[in-house]
Amino acid sequence: MRIEDYAMIGDMQSAALVGRDGSIDWLCLPRFDSPACFAALLGDERNGSWWIGPAGPDRRLSTRRRYRGDTLILETEWDTEDGTVRVTDFMPPRQANPDLVRIVECLAGTVEMATQVRIRFDYGRIVPWVRRTDGLLQAIGGPDSAWLMSPVPLRGGDYAHRATFRMSAGDRLPFVFTWHPSHSPSPEPIQPFAELEETEAMWQEWVGRCDPHTEPQWRDAVVRSLITLKALTYAPTGGIVAAPTTSLPEDLGGVRNWDYRYCWLRDATMTLDALLCAGYVDEARDWREWLLRAIAGRPQDLQIMYGVAGERRLPELELPWLEGYEESRPVRIGNAAVDQFQLDIYGEVTNCLFVSRASGLAALSRTWAIQRSLMDFLESHWDEPDEGIWEVRGPRRHFVHSKVMAWVAADRVIRQVSHFGQSGPVDRWRALRDRIHAEVLEKGYDPVRETFTQSYGSRELDAALLLIPQTGFLPPRDPRVVGTVTAVERELMEEGLVMRYPMAQDNSVDGLSGGEGMFLACSFWLAEAQAMIGRRRDAVEMFERLLSLRNDVGLLAEEYDPRYGRLVGNFPQAFSHVPLIHTAHTLSRASCMPRYADLLDQAPRA
């Protein structure tokens, strides 16, 4: 199944991927980063999956699916020669245990339906002990237990459980899958139909609070992206994961397979910025609390990513029993980038805290204390090479984007002083800000080619440079910004999309073998930069092209590979949906100024 053939359902603690064929091929419980109990996505059905659909594939005529209105409730419908059926999939907001509900409904005619379930704990490795009683399947394996309440009798055989059942128009049958720790008492049964109503009401209420600030033709794309970002937040802590999957390949059949079920400071701050644009301040408050807990301690111990509850150790391991999505090996869990030095996060965190404050979030003395200690650290480390926004696994470099973001860190704490009356060594910070600015212009800009470069002294370009006009480092229409946009268009575009950086033959920059698709955020950044430099028509064209790459339910993966015409990389990916929201927002404003320019003007003064 192609990546775009999946849709996501979730309960803001974990998420499942449901295939267009009615098969749930990915589900980690109880958290986003827990071992999967359905892992067919990265292997085959023997690694765990749960399928429901019309029996007899030869009798199926067509399939369609959609989210029910502005919710995360998925409806898949099949027309068959005998009638029409619908499966409604959702995960109710978490109560005592995680539940996944599938309601099968016959809309017309009489249809023979079938289901097959294989529960495999520990990422598809453990075949559990299974007990069957009336209407109930109980699976146990190590720490995990799962219950499947089935309205039809399931038969066991060949390490799977199956049923076929006939439904007539008007029939509705609910299946409920519930996970719980194997040592704890049996879960209380839930009321699936009541849960459906409550889940729908919850999403409608959440979306009802949003102000998408966008032109009507982009409203649905923006709202779907906002729902997707909300689904990637881990409700108990306020942490935000980059994606609910691991190891969906950036290069089909290749080695660029990473685990994204963690909270990157970069991805999360960008996500919050997008949520704040739509008026969601509560999420920013929760994330700020998460941040304060996660990074508590010495500034030199700051990490670029954490677990959803702020865990620090995320060791990268390979799972050799999984053959990988379309044989893209290795399948990895954990992420070795956790130990990298990435300078840009200092700018992203201080910017996010500034924007949150400017959006009405109350001041907290602890937040300011943390920013001051981050600045103390930055003052003596900003001039060191780092791994940069792309988390390269090659040698550290003086990445220009990283230095610009160090400038952002200094700029935003200075603004916290001037706008909100915070106190700090502002003269020292001003001197630092000026020094970084001068150094970037001297060492990171190529006056002959009229472009900023990937790193000091390099001839390469980097799509992250397209973020410069959003930061305020230079005005959007400065010739050096305009020249960079033109150079990126000239050197980093292929098939109408932007690549992150050129793939060197020797992989000297990222240190990895193989190529990759087009990292979608980069093309959104180009559209936004084009808008800001006054090329609205080009920006709209690029934006519309990107919207056309979403799958049928409005979701984007990390990348798109024009060689195959397919989405690639982890899915759905916050880093792609965030700039979709930002670009729609920028294009919908009368004047395409950087977001922060508006915010600064509107910010309440101390």
Ligand SMILES: OC[C@H]1O[C@H](O[C@H]2O[C@H](CO)[C@@H](O)[C@H](O)[C@H]2O)[C@H](O)[C@@H](O)[C@@H]1O
């Ligand atoms: O390119 C190698 C790196 O790829 C991953 O990083 C990418 O995803 C992150 C999460 O969305 C994002 O913050 C980063 O900018 C991207 O480059 C992977 O997580 C890294 O381990 C890997 O080194």
